[in-house]
Amino acid sequence: MRAVVFALLLTIATWAQPVSTYLAPLPQFKARAPLLTQVTRVRFVTTQGNILMELYPQAAPNACARFTELVQKGFYDFTPVFRVVPNFVCQFGINWRSPYPEYQNNNFKDDPSYFALAPGTLAFAKAGPDTNSTQVFINYQDNSRLVQQGNFTAFGKVIEGLDVALSFPAVGDPGMGLDQDQLWNKGDQYLKKLPKQPAYILFGEILTQ
Numbered sequence: 001m002r003a004v005v006f007a008l009l010l011t012i013a014t015w016a017q018p019v020s021t022y023l024a025p026l027p028q029f030k031a032r033a034p035l036l037t038q039v040t041r042v043r044f045v046t047t048q049g050n051i052l053m054e055l056y057p058q059a060a061p062n063a064c065a066r067f068t069e070l071v072q073k074g075f076y077d078f079t080p081v082f083r084v085v086p087n088f089v090c091q092f093g094i095n096w097r098s099p100y101p102e103y104q105n106n107n108f109k110d111d112p113s114y115f116a117l118a119p120g121t122l123a124f125a126k127a128g129p130d131t132n133s134t135q136v137f138i139n140y141q142d143n144s145r146l147v148q149q150g151n152f153t154a155f156g157k158v159i160e161g162l163d164v165a166l167s168f169p170a171v172g173d174p175g176m177g178l179d180q181d182q183l184w185n186k187g188d189q190y191l192k193k194l195p196k197q198p199a200y201i202l203f204g205e206i207l208t209q
Helices: 061-072 145-150 162-166 180-192
Strands: 040-046 049-055 083-085 089-092 121-124 136-139 154-160 200-207
Touching: 040 061, 049 061, 049 162, 061 121, 061 154, 061 200, 154 162
Parallel strands: none
Antiparallel strands: 040 049, 040 200, 049 154, 083 089, 089 136, 121 136, 121 154
């Protein structure tokens, strides 16, 4: 089983816009953090409601490029929020439908981690250095200890709809959620047999406002 150890778990279009004035950008965790002057906005429509996110390319260029690429390619469309741990995180990013499994082991290099994993922030899950690929988690609380434990990197945050993310139902194992091997290999069959359904991301889109 490909252990996503979060148990401590292109041409890309990025719009140069001022960072939100109605919410502060990412809280700094380390000295000499880059200035955040650019933002890309992404919306997820889910079975629980809509989530609006801001991505900060200057905070984590590799992570922002991959996430934007996957959203544009429809990778996250109709995929489950397969791991929900109350007071910790929710996690998504497994799509078993062709051609998306090719991304499972298509890893990208870690970005430096300068910003806190504050509530609502986004980070890629991984199984060790430079093993980020498709799975992303939303922090339910301040999980900044993960920056030091595993160099997890905040690359964006939820600016509207954090209450939606907090409402995602917990399914499967209390700590690890649904079986990731079964999702990657026979997702539709596996999900149909579940006694309790997870929340689903219906589709994601890049906003140009």
